Amino acid sequence: MDIKDIIKPENLVYSKSKVLTDTVMHYCPGCSHGVVHKILAEVIEEMGIQDKTIGVSPVGCAVFAYKYINIDWQQAAHGRAPALATATKRLYPDKYVVAYQGDGDLASIGTAEIMHACNRGENIVVIFINNAIYGMTGGQMAPTTLLGMKTATTPYGRRADLNGYPLKITELIAQLEGTCYVTRQSVQNPGSVRKAKKAIRKAFENSALKKGTSFVEIVSACNSNWKMTPVQANKWMEENMFPFYPLGDIKDR
Amino acid sequence: MDIKDIIKPENLVYSKSKVLTDTVMHYCPGCSHGVVHKILAEVIEEMGIQDKTIGVSPVGCAVFAYKYINIDWQQAAHGRAPALATATKRLYPDKYVVAYQGDGDLASIGTAEIMHACNRGENIVVIFINNAIYGMTGGQMAPTTLLGMKTATTPYGRRADLNGYPLKITELIAQLEGTCYVTRQSVQNPGSVRKAKKAIRKAFENSALKKGTSFVEIVSACNSNWKMTPVQANKWMEENMFPFYPLGDIKDR
Amino acid sequence: MAEKLLKKGNEAIALAAIRYGADGYFGYPITPQSEVMETLMEEMPWETTGMVVLQAESETSSINMLYGGACCGKKVMTSSSSPGISLMCEGMSYMAGAELPCLVVDVIRGGPGLGTIQPAQGDYFQAVKGGGHGDYKIIVLAPASVQEMYDFVGLGFDLAFKYRNPVMILSDGAIGQMMEKVELREPVRRLTNQEIAEKYGHWATLGKPASRNGNIISSLSLAASEMEAINLRLQAKYQKMRENEVRFEKNMCEDAEYMLVAFGSSARICEGTLEKARSKGIRMGLLRPITLFPFPEKAIQEMLSQLKGIMSVELNAGQMVEDVRLAVNGAVPVEFYGRMGGSLFSPEEVFEAFAKKFNL
Amino acid sequence: MAEKLLKKGNEAIALAAIRYGADGYFGYPITPQSEVMETLMEEMPWETTGMVVLQAESETSSINMLYGGACCGKKVMTSSSSPGISLMCEGMSYMAGAELPCLVVDVIRGGPGLGTIQPAQGDYFQAVKGGGHGDYKIIVLAPASVQEMYDFVGLGFDLAFKYRNPVMILSDGAIGQMMEKVELREPVRRLTNQEIAEKYGHWATLGKPASRNGNIISSLSLAASEMEAINLRLQAKYQKMRENEVRFEKNMCEDAEYMLVAFGSSARICEGTLEKARSKGIRMGLLRPITLFPFPEKAIQEMLSQLKGIMSVELNAGQMVEDVRLAVNGAVPVEFYGRMGGSLFSPEEVFEAFAKKFNL
Amino acid sequence: MAFKGAIVVDIEKCKGCSVCVVNCPTQTIALAKKVNSKGYPYSYMENPDNCTGCGNCATVCPDSVITVYRVKI
Amino acid sequence: MAFKGAIVVDIEKCKGCSVCVVNCPTQTIALAKKVNSKGYPYSYMENPDNCTGCGNCATVCPDSVITVYRVKI
Amino acid sequence: MKEELIIAGFGGQGVLSMGKILAYSGIMEDKEVTWMPSYGPEMRGGTANVTVIISDKRISSPILQWCDTAIVLNQQSMDKFEPMVKKGGLLLYDPNGISRHPVRKDIKVCSIAAADLSNRMEMSKAFNMVVLGAYLKMKPILQKDNVIKGLKKSLPERYHDLIPMNEKAIELGMKEVKEVI
Amino acid sequence: MKEELIIAGFGGQGVLSMGKILAYSGIMEDKEVTWMPSYGPEMRGGTANVTVIISDKRISSPILQWCDTAIVLNQQSMDKFEPMVKKGGLLLYDPNGISRHPVRKDIKVCSIAAADLSNRMEMSKAFNMVVLGAYLKMKPILQKDNVIKGLKKSLPERYHDLIPMNEKAIELGMKEVKEVI
Numbered sequence A, B: 001m002d003i004k005d006i007i008k009p010e011n012l013v014y015s016k017s018k019v020l021t022d023t024v025m026h027y028c029p030g031c032s033h034g035v036v037h038k039i040l041a042e043v044i045e046e047m048g049i050q051d052k053t054i055g056v057s058p059v060g061c062a063v064f065a066y067k068y069i070n071i072d073w074q075q076a077a078h079g080r081a082p083a084l085a086t087a088t089k090r091l092y093p094d095k096y097v098v099a100y101q102g103d104g105d106l107a108s109i110g111t112a113e114i115m116h117a118c119n120r121g122e123n124i125v126v127i128f129i130n131n132a133i134y135g136m137t138g139g140q141m142a143p144t145t146l147l148g149m150k151t152a153t154t155p156y157g158r159r160a161d162l163n164g165y166p167l168k169i170t171e172l173i174a175q176l177e178g179t180c181y182v183t184r185q186s187v188q189n190p191g192s193v194r195k196a197k198k199a200i201r202k203a204f205e206n207s208a209l210k211k212g213t214s215f216v217e218i219v220s221a222c223n224s225n226w227k228m229t230p231v232q233a234n235k236w237m238e239e240n241m242f243p244f245y246p247l248g249d250i251k252d253r
Numbered sequence C, D: 001m002a003e004k005l006l007k008k009g010n011e012a013i014a015l016a017a018i019r020y021g022a023d024g025y026f027g028y029p030i031t032p033q034s035e036v037m038e039t040l041m042e043e044m045p046w047e048t049t050g051m052v053v054l055q056a057e058s059e060t061s062s063i064n065m066l067y068g069g070a071c072c073g074k075k076v077m078t079s080s081s082s083p084g085i086s087l088m089c090e091g092m093s094y095m096a097g098a099e100l101p102c103l104v105v106d107v108i109r110g111g112p113g114l115g116t117i118q119p120a121q122g123d124y125f126q127a128v129k130g131g132g133h134g135d136y137k138i139i140v141l142a143p144a145s146v147q148e149m150y151d152f153v154g155l156g157f158d159l160a161f162k163y164r165n166p167v168m169i170l171s172d173g174a175i176g177q178m179m180e181k182v183e184l185r186e187p188v189r190r191l192t193n194q195e196i197a198e199k200y201g202h203w204a205t206l207g208k209p210a211s212r213n214g215n216i217i218s219s220l221s222l223a224a225s226e227m228e229a230i231n232l233r234l235q236a237k238y239q240k241m242r243e244n245e246v247r248f249e250k251n252m253c254e255d256a257e258y259m260l261v262a263f264g265s266s267a268r269i270c271e272g273t274l275e276k277a278r279s280k281g282i283r284m285g286l287l288r289p290i291t292l293f294p295f296p297e298k299a300i301q302e303m304l305s306q307l308k309g310i311m312s313v314e315l316n317a318g319q320m321v322e323d324v325r326l327a328v329n330g331a332v333p334v335e336f337y338g339r340m341g342g343s344l345f346s347p348e349e350v351f352e353a354f355a356k357k358f359n360l
Numbered sequence E, F: 001m002a003f004k005g006a007i008v009v010d011i012e013k014c015k016g017c018s019v020c021v022v023n024c025p026t027q028t029i030a031l032a033k034k035v036n037s038k039g040y041p042y043s044y045m046e047n048p049d050n051c052t053g054c055g056n057c058a059t060v061c062p063d064s065v066i067t068v069y070r071v072k073i
Numbered sequence G, H: 001m002k003e004e005l006i007i008a009g010f011g012g013q014g015v016l017s018m019g020k021i022l023a024y025s026g027i028m029e030d031k032e033v034t035w036m037p038s039y040g041p042e043m044r045g046g047t048a049n050v051t052v053i054i055s056d057k058r059i060s061s062p063i064l065q066w067c068d069t070a071i072v073l074n075q076q077s078m079d080k081f082e083p084m085v086k087k088g089g090l091l092l093y094d095p096n097g098i099s100r101h102p103v104r105k106d107i108k109v110c111s112i113a114a115a116d117l118s119n120r121m122e123m124s125k126a127f128n129m130v131v132l133g134a135y136l137k138m139k140p141i142l143q144k145d146n147v148i149k150g151l152k153k154s155l156p157e158r159y160h161d162l163i164p165m166n167e168k169a170i171e172l173g174m175k176e177v178k179e180v181i
């Protein structure tokens, strides 16, 4: 069978979500952010809530999420996305509000904001991209950086005594009364992408049910700052990140 | 036997710690802060470390701790005591550094600072006065305020949907890799005072052993803002706070 | 006639917020303004007008809640006092940069640092020159009575939305804590979501209808040329404010040879000084800037030909006096009298200082 | 002669910190200054001089770590860029209020808000008029070369301890990112704890010896009269700074009829303008304030009799120009030229603006 | 072994909170009818004979105003 | 039931990350030797006959540049 | 008419609410009023005072250097405010707890044993109303029924049943106030 | 002597380090130098450029409106920097990936197929050194041994074994650069 006979509209099984814009993403080749953007857009498209979703983008590589996902967006100050999302959701309880944050943004400078939004049980969705590094500013240590990992501010590897321990903030968040769903996912292969997408969908559904805060961590790769190829980075992630940040639901109620 | 025969220097069994100054404390009658100050001073006296201890006082009723305990003190900005303590201890690893904080200070505005100091495992002592209210500013809701509890900003009682849930920050802190000792105590009767004092002593000893951060919560009463007599307040605390904030060691290693 | 109540300035702010149709208040306790949130919580407006009132975990969070709420075209506000306002500097700069409307009330206390809880005006520079980074301006209203505390909530929201810009009510502990008669104005109802969509739907984040692409609220622009264009647009807006929004009050200025310039509680006290001076036959006037930005420089300049001297009277080390001097540009002597750290002056004390500076 | 290296301004700050005997650096990454901490981490000074280098969880935390470190009489510093500095406003006010020495480096980027990462000078007001609350001043040094980035670390620490006051190096992305030749000065070793106790033991929190009562570092004073006394002491100190610490550089001012006033990278660019003007026979001079507070107002005033006009040239919407005007007080026309949001001007462009403003 | 005790209250610093009163196992202490210069009724040994010098009152006193003496009897 | 598939890559937007390459279960995809105008080698069906249209490549592509077609055979 | 008044005592003696009732009473007579507390030490105990001004005309400064009347309810306040009373003005005090009695001769000094009286009459909660009555007797600047109206306005509805008791206390104060010679 | 130079290309082509080596070489000859990058978009990919000035005298502005030389390594940079070269100045470019070749006639235009050459010689990491060689051939403002010294100074010690390869690349560039007519 000739390729031309296959490539026909009626045979189409997968194409880019209509909720994504045509703008080329500024992300490095192979960056996990792109995959997460895609499944987020797909969930919004599939749920038919493009007109009801308000995104809050962080300061971090995902700052420009607003260029790629065609919904209304607020660009938050570093670490404060949960505060914006809180007000937005309280003022528009019928909209879907999603805060998208990196690990520096969420787990370092924004620790107070995320903990308290989750503890108040704001009916929002939080997507937490944990790539164990500060991507946008050029690869400094993040709270989630593993011990021994080399970064621009731990050039000889993270040491607990000098730089503190890697922080499992997701486990802490799961213990807050206000969260209804806390899960850790990844997007490095087709299976994990599909699971992550399901998790995001569930998070949005929870929001409509006013069950509290849904928190989806995506263990991610930042190949540029890890100084690896995208394929190596995904592998390194599986071998080194997953043991410390095990995947799966942590809380679901 | 006549009283005069008893009241003689050789029969002295208890007197005010020499580490306490003679200044009358500004605290309301019966306030738990006074008791904690006393046992803190006693521990410092008994360990003979008055010349090696640096205190960090918060913004809160304990802001003036520096007037009452005769050691060197730094008065921190609201919520930031752990940051001051971190730098102090790193610059003087051989001193004892104790941060004294209220629940608004530590668990609300200062969430990021306490979580990260504990996660870095700074070899400091943290004393956390949880009286479920903002004492100094006149009785507003604290993160630790119980559901249903009336405060100046929850005049009809705290409601989870409007005001969020009471936050058990001590349990979260116990999960941070950097903490070596996390305990919850109280000071409403002689037995509890003695236990709390032991806990504080242990915390200081850990600091010398460089085991990481020691965190001592004291469930406390703020009779003024709870609008009770001191005796009623202590009772109310036992009946209402202890079930939600159970006493005892949470982590000890 | 509307009912007259006896209220603290802080309480008036809260009552006004509800009656001027505010959609959300987000704040954190701090003396001497905690009554604002306390009064709101007591009034439970969420059960009546639907207004949201939330105690945030910090001032940093409060201002960013305003950011989120303002993105949605809602009337949002916060209140705090000096140290709390300092924690909002980044957020204020973001909101100005993203052109978002909001109302921030600063009930100043004595600084610097933890300072004191007594009234002061030491945050003039912070409010007017910009505590946050970058070239931005916010409209600053300085009430001198409890009634103005009430009224400026309405005015503040109007200006905030007119210019899509933060507005600050710069008050102090004296006016926040003082009780006076206050007349409640005719209530203004909250806009419906439908009305907001119609008025602000072209920029606000309300959920993207099929008819347009996503609205984006951002203060970021990596290309310097774009960022410069944004700055030029902002500066043009500030220029419009200078042209259209200057507010001030002149008191016995017609025949004045000397003029005091004072705002807020200082101006209040200076009214007493004025009486005193007049009773001694000194032709004194008082100019009270109501907007600190935009500053009434023309109003001052118009007086210059008749004046022998000006004294700026402030509860600080001399801040507004710089704007007075910039307006006067050397034409007449400009003196300063102030006290700091929560100490107030009396009308008599101001008069003595004035008499001394001008050898009268 | 000392070795000459090719270094970025940011790297020079880091190298200088180690060589001027800094005890601690506490910071948080932000472009365009992240190289400061990165270079320090690469150098591992904790293994050599014993200097502590710590990545804090935020700028808010960084500045409060400085507060703690400064309480101990240690030489502590941080660096950041505009939004990060805004988050430090409360802490700066506290440190000024508690009279604590520290060094803060602001490598300005274009604002407001998240803005851009390109160089700008839009934080002049924030640095000089006080981003934080209350009447306080910090000494502000404006380097115009990589060598000055290096040298001002030493100068900054000296001034900070001389006055027990925060000192800021106000730089920008251009100087932070630019590489130039830099000569490493003779290293100054860190003070021992013993030396610190001798020098600062009367105020610092080092642990209370039996011989004295506890030292207390605080910016709080509930009594207004006490707080006023503190403020008076602070103001007297700032006055001393004005008298003793003004620094500036005059370039071809002897016979100047026109003068540019510019700091930092703007001044650098204006040197080109100066050449251009002189080549056209225009008697132009350039005054470069090195200290922005205290501002070289006398230096400007001394020039007035020979000048026909002044132009303040800044990478902002016009901030320092206010201080120039306050100094000039109407004596000669003061014009302004600036660009914003990360856009730089060229020497030629400045010349054209100048020629136009003064009809030359 | 039995003890006899006595306490001395720094009357001017006592704030009359009653915490010592309720924590004395022997009902030794009561609040005075009179107030000190700060306006607080102060604590005193109403039943001095009861006191065993156990120190409980001093342990709980928030203002550290109680000194305790004890003798073996 | 068997499928045959084909993919279309938006060459100009492909960044040559290879993530699709390693996630294709049928080794259909490879990176081109040539680069696009951004300087990236782009992905293409090196072995088009292998493709089953499973969509894995598109699922993992960070830049959403792959469109997938499939027919039953 | 313009009355500038300072009321001072311990926190908890009802100083602030007495001032508030007076100010509200002024409003009932359509006068201008200001009420300015020595506000909250973010701190416990200690003294409290309030400045109330009631005037026919616009009030300029709400703070005072001198006052027409000082009502003084503890020793610290006596020390602080006795000197502030204008020549010919009024100093009203409760002798309970006062160790150093007023010395000035150029002012009118009155005393009201309000603590004692209100205790004895078992209405210690209305202590400040006894003082208020004494004040109104000496300075009848406001009509009593307007004061009752002011009282009503300043009390939350749920306490309105206490009004008769407060009225009685005011009357008691009016009756028992004494000029000290 | 004063040389004002812009080097521009994709991130990753070694544009910044080429500039750094040049600047360090200038220092070796005791000249004044500035090196000013188009610094980091907090953002990935895209173009990078650096302005290097080498001069006998103090350098005023480190940024340029016009330059003596532009070294251009991709199309975007060609579009942006060709117009900035001063009359009589030099434009050096690698034709690889260039679709629109330079058009100006009032400047000297040279080309160096550095990508191609370095790939063929299996030293693609030294691509930028080939370009540097070409530049130095056309503008011999610095002595080659000073350039090697500059190279040493700007490379961390651990890479010093790469110096011979880099030197070879420089020589290759010197040899292969062509003037475009």
Ligand SMILES: Cc1ncc(C[n+]2csc(CCOP(=O)(O)OP(=O)(O)O)c2C)c(N)n1
Pocket (backbone or CB within 6 Å): A059, A060, A061, A062, A078, A101, A102, A103, A104, A105, A106, A129, A131, A133, A134, A135, A136, A137, A142, A222, D028, D029, D030, D031, D059, D083, D084, D087, H042
């Ligand atoms: C107040 C403030 N501090 C610092 C920065 C600089 N900054 C920008 S992004 C970032 C960290 C980004 O890391 P992360 O949140 O992990 O996101 P990633 O880029 O890795 O996705 C920082 C520190 C800033 N913009 N604002």
Ligand SMILES: Cc1ncc(C[n+]2csc(CCOP(=O)(O)OP(=O)(O)O)c2C)c(N)n1
Pocket (backbone or CB within 6 Å): B058, B059, B060, B061, B062, B078, B101, B102, B103, B104, B105, B106, B129, B131, B133, B134, B135, B136, B137, B142, B222, C028, C029, C030, C031, C059, C083, C084, C087, G042
């Ligand atoms: C930045 C800032 N925000 C708010 C305040 C006001 N403030 C002073 S103390 C306090 C809370 C005190 O409560 P807590 O920490 O629980 O201590 P407590 O008084 O109950 O012991 C607040 C909000 C402040 N001083 N600074």
Ligand code: SF4
Pocket (backbone or CB within 6 Å): A026, A027, A028, A030, A031, A032, A033, A061, A131, A135, A136, A221, A222, A223, A224, A225, H044
């Ligand atoms: S720097 Fe890292 S996180 Fe950022 S776009 Fe590149 S790979 Fe992704």
Ligand code: SF4
Pocket (backbone or CB within 6 Å): B026, B027, B028, B030, B031, B032, B033, B061, B131, B135, B136, B221, B222, B223, B224, B225, G044
């Ligand atoms: S207000 Fe509460 S916490 Fe503060 S001193 Fe009084 S009882 Fe203690």
Ligand code: SF4
Pocket (backbone or CB within 6 Å): B030, E009, E013, E014, E015, E016, E017, E018, E019, E020, E021, E042, E043, E060, E061, E062, E063, E064, E065, E066
């Ligand atoms: S516990 Fe102390 S302060 Fe309280 S009543 Fe007893 S002695 Fe007095």
Ligand code: SF4
Pocket (backbone or CB within 6 Å): E005, E006, E007, E023, E024, E025, E026, E027, E028, E029, E050, E051, E052, E053, E054, E055, E056, E057, E058, E068
């Ligand atoms: S020492 Fe013991 S017995 Fe004596 S008064 Fe105190 S508590 Fe009571």
Ligand code: SF4
Pocket (backbone or CB within 6 Å): A030, F009, F013, F014, F015, F016, F017, F018, F019, F020, F021, F042, F043, F060, F061, F062, F063, F064, F065, F066
């Ligand atoms: S995964 Fe996408 S971007 Fe990456 S090589 Fe394949 S098609 Fe190209």
Ligand code: SF4
Pocket (backbone or CB within 6 Å): F005, F006, F007, F023, F024, F025, F026, F027, F028, F029, F050, F051, F052, F053, F054, F055, F056, F057, F058, F068
């Ligand atoms: S659709 Fe499946 S088989 Fe076809 S190229 Fe993609 S991954 Fe391979």
Ligand SMILES: [Mg+2]
Pocket (backbone or CB within 6 Å): A102, A103, A104, A129, A130, A131, A132, A133, A134, A135, A142
């Ligand atoms: Mg990250």
Ligand SMILES: [Mg+2]
Pocket (backbone or CB within 6 Å): B102, B103, B104, B129, B130, B131, B132, B133, B134, B135, B142
């Ligand atoms: Mg508390």
